[in-house]
Amino acid sequence: xxxxxxxxxxxxxxxxxxxxxxxxxxxxxxxxxxxxxxxxxxxxxxxxxxxxxxxxxxxxxxxxxxxxxxxxxxxxxxxxxxxxxxxxxxxxxxxxxxxxxxxxxxxxxxxxxxxxxxxxxxxxxxxxxxxxxxxxxxxxxxxxxxxxxxxxxxxxxxxxxxxxxxxxxxxxxxxxxxxxxxxxxxxxxxxxxxxxxxxxxxxxxxxxxxxxxxxxxxxxxxxxxxxxxxxxxxxxxxxxxxxxxxxxxxxxxxxxxxxxxxxxxxxxxxxxxxxxxxxxxxxxxxxxxxxxxxxxxxxxxxxxxxxxxxxxxxxxxxxxxxxxxxxxxxxxxxxxxxxxxxxxxxxxxxxxxxxxxxxxxxxxxxxxxxxxxxxxxxxxxxxxxxxxxxxxxxxxxxxxxxxxxxxxxxxxxxxxxxxxxxxxxxxxxxxxxxx
Ligand SMILES: *Cc1c(COP(=O)(O)O)cnc(C)c1O
Ligand code: SF4
Numbered sequence: 064x065x066x067x068x069x070x071x072x073x074x075x076x077x078x079x080x081x082x083x084x085x086x087x088x089x090x091x092x093x094x095x096x097x098x099x100x101x102x103x104x105x106x107x108x109x110x111x112x113x114x115x116x117x118x119x120x121x122x123x124x125x126x127x128x129x130x131x132x133x134x135x136x137x138x139x140x141x142x143x144x145x146x147x148x149x150x151x152x153x154x155x156x157x158x159x160x161x162x163x164x165x166x167x168x169x170x171x172x173x174x175x176x177x178x179x180x181x182x183x184x185x186x187x188x189x190x191x192x193x194x195x196x197x198x199x200x201x202x203x204x205x206x207x208x209x210x211x212x213x214x215x216x217x218x219x220x221x222x223x224x225x226x227x228x229x230x231x232x233x234x235x236x237x238x239x240x241x242x243x244x245x246x247x248x249x250x251x252x253x254x255x256x257x258x259x260x261x262x263x264x265x266x267x268x269x270x271x272x273x274x275x276x277x278x279x280x281x282x283x284x285x286x287x288x289x290x291x292x293x294x295x296x297x298x299x300x301x302x303x304x305x306x307x308x309x310x311x312x313x314x315x316x317x318x319x320x321x322x323x324x325x326x327x328x329x330x331x332x333x334x335x336x337x338x339x340x341x342x343x344x345x346x347x348x349x350x351x352x353x354x355x356x357x358x359x360x361x362x363x364x365x366x367x368x369x370x371x372x373x374x375x376x377x378x379x380x381x382x383x384x385x386x387x388x389x390x391x392x393x394x395x396x397x398x399x400x401x402x403x404x405x406x407x408x409x410x411x412x413x414x415x416x417x418x419x420x421x422x423x424x425x426x427x428x429x430x431x432x433x434x435x436x437x438x439x440x441x442x443x444x445x446x447x448x449x450x451x452x453x454x455x456x457x458x459x460x461x462x463x464x465x466x467x468x469x470x471x472x473x474x475x476x477x478x479x480x481x482x483x484x485x486x487x488x489x490x491x492x493x494x495x496x497x498x
Pocket of ligand 1: 208
């Protein structure tokens with residue numbers, strides 16, 4: 064079948080066929096792409112994998128604005144994501160037709176310098192049950208357990224700034240080898256303070272409903288749980304999951320059952336840009352999800368070249384509220400992957416947040432940010448001020464490993480270039496306890 068015809072057939076069936084390094088050259092957009100952009104994608108994707116689909120390519124990316132188009136930046140690897148000498152090295156190896164093992168070795172070396180497991184994910188958040196480490200669960204904040212089902216560790220499309228990128232490249236010991244629901248349930252029974260389970264990935268909605276159901280159903284029996292959350296980008300990058308897809312009605316019935324069981328079901332949807340809310344299909348998906356009684360909460364990071372502009376956020380949150388979604392978190396992009404390419408200084412993140420927030424109605428002012436998921440907790444940047452003649456950041460923890468620190472203002476020396484928590488210094492001795 065011709066690629067276009069196949070794409071139409073896939074859309075009708077709701078099949079998400081990946082566009083990746085192996086087959087991107089067969090898409091109609093590829094031939095029209097500038098040859099230096101083609102080369103950059105070929106070279107960088109050796110290190111940082113990409114995955115897209117025909118919905119993203121046909122409806123979300125504006126090819127007339129490439130390479131500046133935000134959805135292109137979100138989806139495709141860019142030349143400047145590698146250091147120049149790294150790019151040249153990989154480029155040369157490909158040119159020479161080097162042994163794939165040699166190429167893989169170099170790719171691994173470059174990835175290793177990109178902090179593949181930020182925030183102590185691998186070492187500090189893995190709980191134990193009867194002395195055994197439960198991989199596939201993270202329990203950092205008392206009330207909420209993150210659960211990574213084994214079969215939900217991929218996404219419909221990868222984000223180039225993703226902090227879970229290590230999972231996608233198949234480095235075994237970097238993956239969260241997930242446990243089953245039985246162990247999750249045992250763990251929750253043993254930890255009655257937990258009220259929320261957040262099923263995450265990757266994207267759990269890449270799983271067939273029958274599989275997702277096996278993870279969700281046992282949770283409905285647990286009286287201690289008030290909420291089940293599902294972290295997903297499917298409403299943005301593959302809305303067919305809730306509309307025309309062969310499995311769409313089943314997933315909505317599952318949502319309906321969770322709500323009827325008396326629990327709050329929240330889809331924590333990663334929307335990066337208002338364009339993702341603009342298509343008929345995306346809006347149809349939101350209506351169908353909301354018709355089950357599930358709520359949609361919006362959260363995502365600020366990233367240079369994608370959404371580092373207040374107007375983009377005003378539009379995102381306003382449109383979200385119009386469609387019935389609840390703005391939840393604005394994050395600072397994490398210190399991993401091609402961070403130099405995307406990072407926005409904390410001071411600038413705050414300006415973007417404030418510049419958007421001040422134009423919003425109260426219904427959209429549910430959004431909190433900018434927030435950094437750092438090792439000790441979620442650090443909220445409240446702004447800057449002057450203290451004893453010193454310019455400082457005003458900060459607080461929205462979540463903390465040590466719950467006693469939550470919501471207590473503290474201060475760090477102001478620096479306009481700082482991009483992450485570990486670069487901040489306490490303003491006074493009293494503040495040192497928060498670092
Ligand atoms: C953000 C986060 C949560 C959820 O925090 P909420 O403030 O309840 O949304 C839970 N665990 C980890 C590790 C997180 O980063
Ligand atoms: S949707 Fe989330 S987990 Fe998936 S690639 Fe994007 S940031 Fe990563």
